[in-house]
Amino acid sequence: MTAQIRQVEAFLMLAQTGSFSEASRRFGLSQPAFSLSIQRLEEVLGVRLFHRTSRRVKLTAEGEAFLPMASGLLRNWTGVFEEMADLTAVRRGRVALAALPSIAAGLLPPVVLEFTRKHPGVKLEIHDVLQGEVIELVRSGRVDFGISVGSDDSAETEFLPLLDDNFVALLRHDHPLAGHDRISWEALSRHPLVSMTSTTSVRRLTDFTFAEARIGARFLSEVNHLATIAGLVAAGYALAALPALCLPVVLRPDLEWRPLGSPVARRTLGLLRLRHSPSVAAEAFLQELLGIGARNPFPNFAAEISFRPAAQ
Template identity: 40%
Template sequence: MTIKQLRAFVAVAETLSFAEACSRVHLSQPALSLAIKSLEESVGGRLFSRTTRSLALTPDGEAFLPVAQRLVADWDDAQEDLHNRFKLRRGKVAIAAMPSFAANLLPQALRNFRQLHTNINMEVHDVIAEQVVEMVSKGRVELGISFDPGPQEDLNFITLFDDEFIAVLPDGHELQHCDVIEGEQLFSYDFITLQRPSSVRLLIERRASEMGLMPKTAFDTHQLATVGRMVATGLGVSAVPALCRQQMEEIGAICRPLRNPVISRRVGILSRRRSGLSVAAEAMQQVLIDTYRQTL
């Protein structure tokens, strides 16, 4: 049973005229007759009762007509839906982004995308970097924005920019006058950082250890926003990705460049290597590239 045969059957059943049905489905009468005959052979019985003067549906044909009409309508709806998706007139993009990116930079890209594709819905998951990698790997989202996770067999990574960590101080701190803060200075104060196994924390500790230093961790928490608020209230100091600068300053913390060690990580777009992207996700990926490679 083919969609061509179903269309032919519905056209003949609704008009009870081969001539009118030919015009509706754009087939010649021999081609239409062959389509009906092939359909009847495939289902194993007659759907029409024919005489030289009349054409009518058999009882089995009457029972099959609403089913055939629904199948043709579903086929047409499916074609229209796919057409709209490929033309970016319908669809959804699911993105996972680490909080530092989601809160500070992602809204601009979402705005740019919405201006181009007003009918595409966007779903944003604000999760830690490690969860971004997991969600993309498991196919729960098509795109992820995170730090470079290193070689991953099933993931692609497109670099957007390199992000250097900055020192974060409470207002009025004695290091506030410094144009650049050395790691040896920063790590001598009570240090506030993310909880293990955060990749941000592990990177800070590894780079500090390479220089014979170790942060004096006094508090750890789950979110960088919480780190910033704890610093702003005077509980200690911290080091965070520079893309959090605006968020830290809005909270009331003071930000300064950090040197010795310089801590840097690549930020970019993650996607699954094997499954590819939908048309809408490809468009979102290009907007992300255009927005942040030019801006940063």
């Protein structure tokens, strides 16, 4: 036989009132049924909890010892359901995600702001890492989902395309190519370039595009951060080819961008996650993310960034 939470509640009510009749009335039970509930609890515990007289009820020494335990048990019991109610209503919880740095800095801020406004009690954990680390964090289950380039071709994960963004040229406002409405990759190759490191998806797609067009390119430097590219281009050191989603991060008053064509280089960004149901909080964040396209977050680059139907 095990104790039931209603028996603990009955014990606390009797300890408070000191009267079977008053406690049973407040508890909503007949006095015999209430008395039986106390008796069953005493049988489970193996001790008498109350001294019973014709005039009053008083806690035994064992009852006095059990009183704080019962109060704590009831608080914990109630707290469990309150916490679960908070989780299902997305008032509490945690969402962890991994994203490429350009996504974390360019796409996520308006999503994070709106989600936090709606769900201020949910903690957000954002890992801005390279593609390989995004995949590893998703596979290990350390994050709820990742946002990256393409699928990892694993049966454990699924990939949901969110948007496509074209590569553009980043250059100083006074560079000769700034006078062109569109720049070809061949024209870009005639100038010194700075790029992300060879381990990044941006650099791999850049190299692929030059190779596909059978064009040689002269890279003066490889760097790890978009801010460094912006600084080097602004100094007149080199030009850069970057996805349009990087523009909110790198643009500054002395820099401009132009579409790149012939050929058009485009990457597909999407959601990478394990094939199981996400937490309630993670699902709420996902819905906020999928709604970003309808809000047109990049009106100045709309021709270069196109959201898939699932993200509109």
